[in-house]
Structures are given as C-alpha cells and as structure tokens.
Amino acid sequence: MGHLLLLKIKYCLFIGLLLSSANFLSAQDENSEFNRITVGFSAVKDYLYSDLQYYWEPQVGFEGYFNTPFYFGNIQAGVTYCRYIGYTSQQPNFLSMIYYIQWEKEIYLSSPISIAFGGRIGLMDMTFDETESITEKTLLNESDLMVGIISKLNLNLPEGWTITIHGSYMTVFTSKKMEMVYAGIGLTKTFLTPDWLKEFFE
Numbered sequence: 001m002g003h004l005l006l007l008k009i010k011y012c013l014f015i016g017l018l019l020s021s022a023n024f025l026s027a028q029d030e031n032s033e034f035n036r037i038t039v040g041f042s043a044v045k046d047y048l049y050s051d052l053q054y055y056w057e058p059q060v061g062f063e064g065y066f067n068t069p070f071y072f073g074n075i076q077a078g079v080t081y082c083r084y085i086g087y088t089s090q091q092p093n094f095l096s097m098i099y100y101i102q103w104e105k106e107i108y109l110s111s112p113i114s115i116a117f118g119g120r121i122g123l124m125d126m127t128f129d130e131t132e133s134i135t136e137k138t139l140l141n142e143s144d145l146m147v148g149i150i151s152k153l154n155l156n157l158p159e160g161w162t163i164t165i166h167g168s169y170m171t172v173f174t175s176k177k178m179e180m181v182y183a184g185i186g187l188t189k190t191f192l193t194p195d196w197l198k199e200f201f202e
Contacts, residue, residue, distance in 0.1 A: 037193045038067040040164065042186025046082055046096075049169070049179040055091045056084040063184060068193065073105040073118065080182070094128040098170075102150060116152040121145075124172045146172045160190040 046058035065078025080098040104118030124146045148170030155163040165185050172178040 034068045034070065034193050036069065036190055038162075038188050038190040040065050040067065040078075040186055040188035042164070042166065042184040044080060044082065044182050044184035046084075047181045047183065049181050050177070052176075052178055054087070056086055056094075059083045059085060061096075063186070067188070070103070073103055074116070075101065075103050076120075077101045092128045092130075094126050097125045097127075098146060099123050099125070100146065100148075104150060104152070106152075106154075112156045114154045114156065116150075116154065118150050120148050120150055120168070120170070124178075142174065144172050144174050146170055162188045162190070164188055 040063075042063045044061045044063050046061065047053075048056065048058060059082065061080060061082030063078055063080040065076050067074050067076040078100060080096075080100070082096045082098075083093065084096060085093050100120045100122030102118050102120030104116045106114050106116040108114045122145075124144050126142045126144075128140045128142075130140060148168050150166060150168040152164055152166040154165075157163065163185070164187070165183075167184070168182045170180045170182065172180070
C-alpha cells in the first residue's frame with residue numbers, strides 16, 4: 001500500500017514538473033502554438049544492451065503516444081508496454097511500463113521523407129510475477145528513472161498519415177543499471193488542434 005502511494009506521489013510530481021516546464025518554455029517562444037497534434041501507435045522490440053540480456057527475453061511490445069509542435073521542435077508524451085520472460089525459474093517474468101516525455105527536432109529531407117532526433121526522460125515501472133522465492137508485495141514492484149535518446153525515419157503520406165520507423169537508446173537507473181535499445185515501426189495520424197485544446201496547452 002505504501003509503495004503504491006509513493007508511486008502516485010512520484011507521478012504527480014513528475015507530471016507537475018513537466019507541465020510547469022511546458023508553460024515556461026511556451027511563454028518564451030511565441031511561435032509554439034500547438035497548431036497540430038499527432039497520435040501514434042507502434043509495435044516495438046527491446047534489445048537489452050547489458051548483462052540482463054542473458055537473463056530475460058523481451059517480447060514484442062506496444063507504444064502509444066501523442067506529439068505536437070513545441071519550442072523549435074516537437075514534444076511527445078507516451079507509454080511503452082513490454083513483457084520480459086526469464087530464461088530460468090530464478091529470473092521471474094516481469095511487465096514493463098515506460099511513461100515518458102521527449103523533445104525532438106524534425107528535419108525534412110524531401111517532400112515525403114523526414115528524420116527526427118531528440119531526447120527523452122521518464123519512469124520505468126516493473127511488475128514481477130510472484131514466485132516461490134519472491135512473495136513479498138514490496139519486492140514485486142519497482143519504479144526507476146529513465147533517460148534516453150531517440151531517432152525516427154518518417155514516410156509522410158496523404159491526409160495526415162505517416163509511417164514511422166524509430167529507435168531509442170535508454171538507460172534505466174536500477175540498482176544494476178539497465179541499458180536498452182528499442183526499435184519499432186508504426187503509424188501516426190495528424191490533426192489540426194481544436195481551439196479549446198490549443199488554449200489548454202498554452
């Protein structure tokens with residue numbers, strides 16, 4: 001119970017900091033008008049880049065996010081879901097949920113093709129399966145800071161649709177630092193931001 005309360009407090013502080021930063025940066029840049037919003041969904045695969053690759057096998061996961069113009073680039077907020085299967089009974093399976101926000105700069109190479117680069121920060125929640133050796137609830141959940149860099153290759157289609165191929169390198173500050181390389185492919189749809197939502201962002 002205490003662990004869940006601590007997680008809720010962390011999330012509230014995290015979201016509050018992000019919203020405060022967004023308001024400050026928006027005030028500094030008159031051209032940040034949030035004039036469009038993009039909603040995306042991707043299939044992703046984690047390729048563990050540390051010793052953890054010898055203990056767990058990442059399954060295909062999913063990512064959902066929204067993206068909007070912000071401060072000389074785009075800002076994106078999303079959630080990534082992935083399940084990890086232990087190679088032996090000594091490593092319990094676990095579910096990972098990554099809550100993140102990122103800033104990226106998009107560069108158009110030609111009319112239909114663009115690339116983007118940026119950085120992200122967030123929280124990674126891990127929920128482990130209960131086993132004979134691990135039954136205490138407080139040991140089955142963990143939440144840690146995550147930072148990373150990202151890149152995208154976009155194929156822009158008519159009517160606001162885009163096929164995107166993306167990759168990210170992330171470090172999670174667990175007791176034994178986790179390094180992960182995510183790759184994904186997905187589809188996005190861009191809409192003009194309604195006036196009421198634009199006023200909320202600004």
